[in-house]
Amino acid sequence: MIPEFAILGHPNEGKSSVLSTLAEDDTVQISATPGETKECRTFPVKIDGQEIIRFTDTPGFQNPGKMLYLLKEDDGSADTLLERFHERHHNDPEMVHDCELLMPLLRGAGIIYVADGSRPLRNVDLAEMEILRLSGKPRMAILNCKEDDTSYLDQWKTEFRKHFNSSRMFNAHRATYRERIRLLEALKSIEQDWHDTLDYVVKTFINDWQARNNRCADIICAMLRSCLRHSLTGSTDTQSAIAAEKEKLYGCYTAEIKKLESSHHQQIRKLFKHNIFNYQLPSQSIYHQDLFSTETWNVLGLRKTQLAVVGGVGGAALAATIDIAAGGASLGLFTTMGGALGALGAVYGSKNIASKIKFLGMSAGKYTIQVGPNANSQFPFILLDRVLIYYAHIINWTHGRRDYHTLSESEVQRGYSERLPTSSLKKVAKYFHYLQKDLAKAEQHEYRFKEELLSLFDTLSTTGNHEKDPLNGKNSG
Amino acid sequence: MWKLEDILDLNHFSQSDDVSNDDLHQRDREIYLRAKKNSVPHTTHAERLHLWLHARRAALQKSHGEGMHSRVIAKSTATLKALLFALGLIIGAGSGLSYFVYTGKTPLNVFTFFTIFILPQLFLVALLLGKSVFIKLSRKPLSSAMNILLPLFSVLLTSINRRYFKAAEQSSRESASYLNGLKENTILFYPIFLGVQLFGVALNLGLIAITAFKVTTADLAFGWQTTLQLGAERLFSLVKIVALPWSWLLPSEIAYPSLAHIEGSRIILKEGMFHLATENLISWWPFLLMSLVIYGLLPRIILASAAVFMEKRARYRYLNSTRFRRITKQMQTPVVTTQAEPLELISEITENEQIPSSSRQEEQPAFKNGALLLVPVDLQLEPDSKTIQRYVQSQGYIVENTFPIFQDYSSDQEFLRNFNILSTPIIVAIEAWMAPITEQLNFIHSICAANKNRLPMVILLLGKPKSAKSIESPHQQDMKLWQDKIDRQCRDVIYLTPQQKAE
The missing domain is CATH 3.40.50.10140 (Toll/interleukin-1 receptor homology (TIR) domain)
Known part of the structure; x- marks a missing residue:
């Protein structure tokens, strides 16, 4: 028999949110209006297409007092108590929700009872807990605090100890990946027969998470590769038209880079199964600043001293080179010189993002203007910081969360790269250097960069970015 | 053993995959599970990659019903190598035949033999080594070489398309995708490099064969002449140095001509060749043959072996890159789904939604x-x-x-x-x-x-x-x-x- 866990509780306690977060399914109906869940909905956990366990969302209790009264009145066998109750009342329109929520229990499901721990315990809650105790099913309770009030937690915990095999705190809106795993781990203890199955599920979930992180690292590498090697070339016949052509190319180049960055971010969003809702970062996030804006370049990326340590140069966010195609045979000489001078100019002030253009050579023949590839050492760190901010939010935005308009949590206002230890920074910088100069070498160094990324992901997956700065443990804001 | 067509196919298939696509995980996992079920070897990275390649080829064959371009490319590369080898043999033998023409009037000049057959080869090898050292020191990628080689491959692909795949435009684009991502890699460089070395090997083999044949079947006489004031003793020292690589192995009378032989084989045109002793005139051929073997054939064999080794190493590195590690990792990672059937969403009541205030609340008791x-x-x-x-x-x-x-x-x-x-x-x-x-x-x-x-x-x-x-x-x-x-x-x-x- 496939182990099944029914999510039960009072209406509007966050049952669907808990399930949505556990199953990473943002299509679960979650409504501010209580009682929206009218029928049981099953979420099978399939591994390689085979159903291993299942979670079932249920309607909230509607008549806990009456149910308890009727169950206590029944003096038949305790083993078939629920069956007899269902048999007698399933046609009663008043009890339709209560009979529906019993369905998974009649199939032998274990119980995950969800209660909002930020509210006081009520008589109806005691009745519900007593009903579940009478069911004799393996059961666990979850305190899903919808608000920050913790003054009622002790009341709840005391009652939970009386009625359940185990209990846990689990905030469906803030649970990190590790907390989800810990919840599944805790389920093992409620029924010994399901221990091995749950163990397998937990291991597979961990594997799956690692695989997703791996794929995310691949996406980031692909993004960096395409953004750092992107270039545009334009040409003009007259010297006076260079400025206009340059402006046009800058516009196209920045637009294309932003598009490339965005498409890779969307891939990450999809990877972490945020499919339905238009996920957005908090409005105050630095992420919302333009990729090439002064503020982005002031806040993200490395400090001057760090740039010196990793042997890079900052400077112009983007410089253009002009090559005079003398009869179509300039051999790229001017392009090389332009690039070198652009890089030299960039040394003066690592946070200066003013675009510079170097004009070289004689005015003979056709002028070819090239924008990109961006050789600025700071540029990949800016891209990295932005994608890490995005990643941190996307993995810690639980699937059960729907308060898109009420974000209030503090936002990390710094990038992650400047807080990396020097040894890691050097590895990352080396990879970036090769990405900009020698793709074959970059491929060889990619695994080292990925190792650093995976370690960062691990840190960010452990600590939700909402409460703490995950890299130094201090409160951010 | 990974063949060129395998590498090209792997590159083609992996380039066409979108890493963010969840279905790919499902597909790769199914390949792995099928192999596991059928007890097909699947324990090492290479075995898993073979499985993946085999399955992808089979799927393509099923959907498109045609062979892979890579096979034709690989066959063409092999044919090219064979052609280069044959060409080397013909050129080597031909040039040998034209050189070893002895009419009995003037002995064949040893210096000419060296100038035509040994020195250019040594110069080319030195040039190659010099360039390799330069590339190594300057840390420049091989892209300049690939910039030349890739268009050659593209031309080859286009002709293959015309010949084998009826030249559909789509087919041409598809075949070009086989080379995407390989520009910065040395994988395509070494087959061509090996072909060139095989040409060199064949050329030397042809030359050596003809030399041996002529020495055996014809009456040849070797001598030396120069306008410079180069004495026989100095030439003897030079010959001894040239023969160093093999003089330790062979008896000295075979390894190189003695001083007396050298003195006795000097050609002075005004004196004719009647005074030259036959034993002096034939003393050069083992030395010349060994020079061809050591300075012509051996470097090419070493370079060809190095090319085979480097090609293997490049393939190994390529196959162990993160791209293919990701694929085999994906094959081993179970596919987890936790979603229920999709439902239509019910619009939620937003905070902005105002509810009409009940007038009864304000009524007097x-x-x-x-x-x-x-x-x-x-x-x-x-x-x-x-x-x-x-x-x-x-x-x-x-x-x-x-x-x-x-x-x-x-x-x-x-x-x-x-x-x-x-x-x-x-x-x-x-x-x-x-x-x-x-x-x-x-x-x-x-x-x-x-x-x-x-x-x-x-x-x-x-x-x-x-x-x-x-x-x-x-x-x-x-x-x-x-x-x-x-x-x-x-x-x-x-x-x-x-x-x-x-x-």
Whole structure:
């Protein structure tokens, strides 16, 4: 028999949110209006297409007092108590929700009872807990605090100890990946027969998470590769038209880079199964600043001293080179010189993002203007910081969360790269250097960069970015 | 052993995969599970990659029904190598035949042999090594070489398309995708490099064969001549140095000509060759043959072996790159799905949605005396019924009695049974911050239904208590919800909500 866990509780306690977060399914109906869940909905956990366990969302209790009264009145066998109750009342329109929520229990499901721990315990809650105790099913309770009030937690915990095999705190809106795993781990203890199955599920979930992180690292590498090697070339016949052509190319180049960055971010969003809702970062996030804006370049990326340590140069966010195609045979000489001078100019002030253009050579023949590839050492760190901010939010935005308009949590206002230890920074910088100069070498160094990324992901997956700065443990804001 | 077509196919397939696509994980996992089920080797990275490649090829074959371009490319590369080898043999043999023409008038000049057959080869090898060192020191990628080689491959692909795949434009684009991502890699460089070395090997083999053949079957005489004041002794020293690589192995009389032989084989045109002894004239051939073997053939064999080794190493590195590690890792990672069948979403009530305020809330109390205040048992202690009573009285209502409700089902039923004998107005306190549930609504509806005397009825909607002894106003959303539910069966209910905190 496939182990099944029914999510039960009072209406509007966050049952669907808990399930949505556990199953990473943002299509679960979650409504501010209580009682929206009218029928049981099953979420099978399939591994390689085979159903291993299942979670079932249920309607909230509607008549806990009456149910308890009727169950206590029944003096038949305790083993078939629920069956007899269902048999007698399933046609009663008043009890339709209560009979529906019993369905998974009649199939032998274990119980995950969800209660909002930020509210006081009520008589109806005691009745519900007593009903579940009478069911004799393996059961666990979850305190899903919808608000920050913790003054009622002790009341709840005391009652939970009386009625359940185990209990846990689990905030469906803030649970990190590790907390989800810990919840599944805790389920093992409620029924010994399901221990091995749950163990397998937990291991597979961990594997799956690692695989997703791996794929995310691949996406980031692909993004960096395409953004750092992107270039545009334009040409003009007259010297006076260079400025206009340059402006046009800058516009196209920045637009294309932003598009490339965005498409890779969307891939990450999809990877972490945020499919339905238009996920957005908090409005105050630095992420919302333009990729090439002064503020982005002031806040993200490395400090001057760090740039010196990793042997890079900052400077112009983007410089253009002009090559005079003398009869179509300039051999790229001017392009090389332009690039070198652009890089030299960039040394003066690592946070200066003013675009510079170097004009070289004689005015003979056709002028070819090239924008990109961006050789600025700071540029990949800016891209990295932005994608890490995005990643941190996307993995810690639980699937059960729907308060898109009420974000209030503090936002990390710094990038992650400047807080990396020097040894890691050097590895990352080396990879970036090769990405900009020698793709074959970059491929060889990619695994080292990925190792650093995976370690960062691990840190960010452990600590939700909402409460703490995950890299130094201090409160951010 | 990985073949060139395998590498090209792997590159083609992996380039065409979108890493963010979940279906790919499913596909790769199925390949792995199928192999596991059929006990096909699947334990090492290479084995898993072979499985993957085999499955992808089979799927393509099934959907497109045609062979892979890579096979044709690989065959063409092999043919090219064979052609280069044959060409080398022909050129080597041909040039040997044209050189070894001895009419008996003048011996064949050893210096000419060296200048034509040995020195250019040594120069080319030195050039190659010099360039390799330069590339190594300058840390420049091989892209300049690939910039030349890739167009050659593209030309090859286009002709292959025309020849084998009926030159469809789409097919041409598809075949070009086989080379995507390989520009920066040395994988394509080494097959061509090996072909060139095979040409060199064949050329030397042809030359050596012809030399050996001519020495065996014809009467050849070798001598030397120079305008420079180069004495036989100095030449002998030079010859000894040149013969160093093999002089330790062979007897000295075979390894190189002796001083006497060298002196005796000097050609002086005005004196003719009648005075030259035959043993001196034939003493050169082993030395020349060994020079060809050591300075011509051996470097090419070494370079060809190095090319084979480097090609293998490049392939190994390529196959162990993160791209292919990701694929085999994906094959081993179970596919986990936790989603239920999709549902249509019900629009949620947003905070901005305004609910019409009930005019009845603002109505004046309909009665001023003798009310029965029903307080949920949960509120008996906190905030406590006295606080609620005080609040109700502060609103102008007189509370005669207080009665606890929602203690349990039987008590509530007991109350309802006795309700119709009551003659006092009713005030029901409700915790409106809690979700309305059927049994509480039924209780209120039952009071309404039993209120045959049309006694005035007030519902006090309370918000979530923030502290002991305080009553709070509920959220508008909660109020509306309760009012809607109660109004379905109750008429003329007066709703009362605390507007501000009351102590």
